[in-house]
Amino acid sequence: MTFQSIETSSLAGSVEASPGATLLRRGGEIGQLAVSRYGVIFGFLAFWQVAATVGWVNPAIFPPLDAIFVALWKALASGRLVGDIAISLQRAGIAFGAAVVVGIPLGLFMGQIRSVERALDPILQLFRQTSALAIYPVFILFLGLGETSKVAVIFWATLFPLLLATIGGVKEVDGKLIEMARTFGASQLAVFRRIVLPASVPAIFVGLRLSATTALLLLIAAEMIGANKGLGFQVMNAQYNFQIPLMFGAIFLLAALGLTANYVLVSLQRRLCRWSDIAR
Amino acid sequence: MSVVQNTRPTTRLGEVTVRDLSKSFALNGQRLAVLRDLQLEVRSGESLAIVGPSGCGKTTLLRVLAGLETPDQGEVLIDGLPVKGVGTERAIIFQEPRLLPWLTVLGNVAFGLEMRGKSKAQAELRARHYIRLVGLAEFEAAYPRQLSGGMAQRVGIARALTVQPEILLLDEPLGALDAMTKLTMQEELSRIWREEKVTMILVTHDLEEAIYLADRVLVLTKNGASVPRLIDINLARPRDRNESDFVAMRKRLMAEFGLH
Numbered sequence: 001m002t003f004q005s006i007e008t009s010s011l012a013g014s015v016e017a018s019p020g021a022t023l024l025r026r027g028g029e030i031g032q033l034a035v036s037r038y039g040v041i042f043g044f045l046a047f048w049q050v051a052a053t054v055g056w057v058n059p060a061i062f063p064p065l066d067a068i069f070v071a072l073w074k075a076l077a078s079g080r081l082v083g084d085i086a087i088s089l090q091r092a093g094i095a096f097g098a099a100v101v102v103g104i105p106l107g108l109f110m111g112q113i114r115s116v117e118r119a120l121d122p123i124l125q126l127f128r129q130t131s132a133l134a135i136y137p138v139f140i141l142f143l144g145l146g147e148t149s150k151v152a153v154i155f156w157a158t159l160f161p162l163l164l165a166t167i168g169g170v171k172e173v174d175g176k177l178i179e180m181a182r183t184f185g186a187s188q189l190a191v192f193r194r195i196v197l198p199a200s201v202p203a204i205f206v207g208l209r210l211s212a213t214t215a216l217l218l219l220i221a222a223e224m225i226g227a228n229k230g231l232g233f234q235v236m237n238a239q240y241n242f243q244i245p246l247m248f249g250a251i252f253l254l255a256a257l258g259l260t261a262n263y264v265l266v267s268l269q270r271r272l273c274r275w276s277d278i279a280r
Numbered sequence: 281m282s283v284v285q286n287t288r289p290t291t292r293l294g295e296v297t298v299r300d301l302s303k304s305f306a307l308n309g310q311r312l313a314v315l316r317d318l319q320l321e322v323r324s325g326e327s328l329a330i331v332g333p334s335g336c337g338k339t340t341l342l343r344v345l346a347g348l349e350t351p352d353q354g355e356v357l358i359d360g361l362p363v364k365g366v367g368t369e370r371a372i373i374f375q376e377p378r379l380l381p382w383l384t385v386l387g388n389v390a391f392g393l394e395m396r397g398k399s400k401a402q403a404e405l406r407a408r409h410y411i412r413l414v415g416l417a418e419f420e421a422a423y424p425r426q427l428s429g430g431m432a433q434r435v436g437i438a439r440a441l442t443v444q445p446e447i448l449l450l451d452e453p454l455g456a457l458d459a460m461t462k463l464t465m466q467e468e469l470s471r472i473w474r475e476e477k478v479t480m481i482l483v484t485h486d487l488e489e490a491i492y493l494a495d496r497v498l499v500l501t502k503n504g505a506s507v508p509r510l511i512d513i514n515l516a517r518p519r520d521r522n523e524s525d526f527v528a529m530r531k532r533l534m535a536e537f538g539l540h
């Protein structure tokens with residue numbers, strides 16, 4: 001701030017900073033920010049490209065980025081991957097949505113009732129610590145190899161982080177705030193709506209982000225094990241058929257999916273938790 | 281309107297009577313008697329300070345008056361009616377401001393009234409008045425994390441005033457503030473008490489604060505060792521801490537504690 005004013009005052013009399021110059025300077029600032037934040041990833045991608053083109057690595061295993069993007073583009077344009085993306089989004093989406101619909105209300109309820117929470121905590125911990133992939137065969141046994149078992153295993157893995165985070169959030173609510181509301185005659189419902197719920201939102205978002213990551217992880221695993229469609233399947237399939245550029249293309253798509261999910265949740269959190277330090 | 285006045289005679293607004301009050305807690309399997317057979321009359325519109333060593337039951341007494349604790353024996357009457365739980369004629373200000381971090385200053389101050397069934401618009405209208413009264417008009421849209429300790433405590437005070445209680449119960453409200461802020465806030469509390477004409481019951485560990493603000497000071501002793509004493513502060517208002525009468529009163533009160 002002061003730096004800028006010194007700069008402009010030294011220029012005073014000669015010329016008012018032209019809009020073009022200001023734009024250029026602002027562009028420079030943004031550029032600097034981008035370099036400090038994304039410099040390493042640009043460097044990594046550039047290194048990949050050079051290494052693959054020059055031949056430091058075997059381009060049959062690490063194809064250059066342009067080849068990957070061409071393969072990806074072709075697969076998308078021909079509509080081949082579109083169906084896979086759709087089915088993957090559907091599986092992860094349904095499971096994640098169900099986890100949200102079940103986990104958040106259940107967590108809000110359980111967190112408030114000490115005895116229920118205490119009685120169920122050991123089994124929740126047990127379920128959480130049991131890898132969902134380990135029990136995927138059980139799901140297949142009961143639900144077959146179709147969509148249901150895939151959605152079920154993703155749901156299972158997604159539910160617990162969200163449920164436990166929500167319970168934790170509710171338990172952490174400051175009792176002094178609840179007492180304060182009571183002194184103003186707040187009803188049980190008002191305490192829940194005006195205090196417990198907003199106070200739990202940051203913890204719920206931690207759970208949501210954890211769950212979203214887990215959903216994608218399980219999605220890919222489930223699709224690699226027993227599917228004939230979906231991005232996870234395409235990664236495996238492309239590898240079997242030695243379509244390495246397409247394989248990397250599908251991996252990049254999955255990474256993009258994860259980044260997008262996280263971005264959406266973070267922006268939502270920023271909007272809902274403007275008051276909190278975490279969102280600053 | 282007339283109905284309200286019929287149930288609560290205006291002549292006795294904010295009168296508190298404590299009769300034979302006893303309260304003990306279970307601590308490590310033992311009963312710890314905190315208050316024993318306490319008698320107290322607080323007049324309408326009076327300012328009473330409660331002082332005493334740490335752990336002597338000041339907070340406990342205030343919480344019983346607030347209806348947050350039930351006495352083992354005895355009762356509390358407000359305007360002649362026995363206290364059952366929290367009530368609309370009382371508002372409490374705790375040592376910590378207890379603001380809701382997700383609400384702005386305006387939202388926090390309006391919160392109490394909203395809990396009492398007023399619409400958001402009505403609540404905010406009155407909240408604005410009290411935010412101005414505590415001198416925070418420019419900070420209406422700020423969030424608690426953006427406020428200093430003194431400002432946050434002002435918001436808590438405004439929130440309590442907004443419900444227009446007959447009785448204001450304060451538990452060391454300025455205890456956590458720095459010396460400078462504390463002085464300003466004491467002046468402000470004194471002004472608010474005068475302007476709002478509320479009964480004020482203030483717990484403090486600061487004898488000077490008690491003398492500055494109170495009409496009478498209740499001195500509690502540890503474990504109810506002796507009968508609590510009531511000391512009249514007959515000093516003209518506004519009070520001056522450097523006046524000889526004020527200084528003499530402080531010496532007397534300190535002697536009460538065995539401090540010379």
Ligand SMILES: Nc1ncnc2c1ncn2[C@@H]1O[C@H](COP(=O)(O)OP(=O)(O)O)[C@@H](O)[C@H]1O
Binds near residue numbers: 306334340341
């Ligand atoms: N909820 C409680 N359970 C057990 N003991 C308590 C409780 N509240 C207060 N006490 C005890 O009662 C005594 C008086 O406490 P308090 O009223 O907070 O004192 P003060 O506010 O005067 O410092 C202390 O010894 C404290 O440990």
Ligand SMILES: [Mg+2]
Binds near residue numbers: 338339340
């Ligand atoms: Mg206390």
